[in-house]
Amino acid sequence: MAVSKIITGLFQKKILYENSPDKINFKLAHSWLKETYWCKGISLEKVEKGFRESTTVVSAHSGNRMVGIARCVSDTTRFGYIADVYVEESARGKGIARAMVRNLISQSSLRDVEHWYLFTKDAHGVYRDIGFRTYDKPERLMHLAATKK
Numbered sequence: 105m106a107v108s109k110i111i112t113g114l115f116q117k118k119i120l121y122e123n124s125p126d127k128i129n130f131k132l133a134h135s136w137l138k139e140t141y142w143c144k145g146i147s148l149e150k151v152e153k154g155f156r157e158s159t160t161v162v163s164a165h166s167g168n169r170m171v172g173i174a175r176c177v178s179d180t181t182r183f184g185y186i187a188d189v190y191v192e193e194s195a196r197g198k199g200i201a202r203a204m205v206r207n208l209i210s211q212s213s214l215r216d217v218e219h220w221y222l223f224t225k226d227a228h229g230v231y232r233d234i235g236f237r238t239y240d241k242p243e244r245l246m247h248l249a250a251t252k253k
């Protein structure tokens with residue numbers, strides 16, 4: 105086994121994965137997400153609502169420090185959409201993002217899900233290892249940006 109994998113394994117033992125929105129430090133989650141390219145400037149209220157209204161959430165904790173978050177929106181039968189995968193900068197490169205996504209897709213409430221989807225600009229490598237592939241029929245994908253009310 106490669107030394108890096110052993111170190112990752114040792115680190116991973118110290119990470120606790122929680123599946124309750126009540127375990128999420130929303131102020132910290134907001135400070136992360138409001139700087140991302142996909143929801144830049146998002147409000148704290150929207151971050152909290154988004155996680156609380158999701159089908160399943162996960163947060164990663166090192167001691168009493170939250171180091172990662174992710175969520176899944178699903179009909180629990182045919183599809184699941186993974187969103188807001190974020191790992192604090194100092195905790196990156198240790199397998200936490202992959203562990204959170206694996207945690208989400210292996211939840212018993214999502215066992216019937218047939219297709220998993222996500223959008224990413226540049227983190228394809230994180231998900232490829234889990235089995236995700238670029239969608240082979242992009243012409244089937246449609247999008248509508250809601251008009252501001």
Ligand SMILES: CC(C)(COP(=O)(O)OP(=O)(O)OC[C@H]1O[C@@H](n2cnc3c(N)ncnc32)[C@H](O)[C@@H]1OP(=O)(O)O)[C@@H](O)C(=O)NCCC(=O)NCCS
Nearest residue numbers: 189190191196197198199200201202224226227228229230
């Ligand atoms: C992307 C992100 C979630 C990865 O978290 P992480 O815990 O470091 O990821 P992991 O350790 O589980 O996996 C890292 C692996 O993915 C690869 N990778 C590919 N694209 C990457 C990217 N844009 N950022 C980080 N890692 C990337 C790494 O090379 C590494 O591969 P390896 O294990 O073969 O060496 C983290 O960098 C982050 O929060 N970035 C800012 C927010 C973001 O872009 N989120 C993704 C939205 S889809």
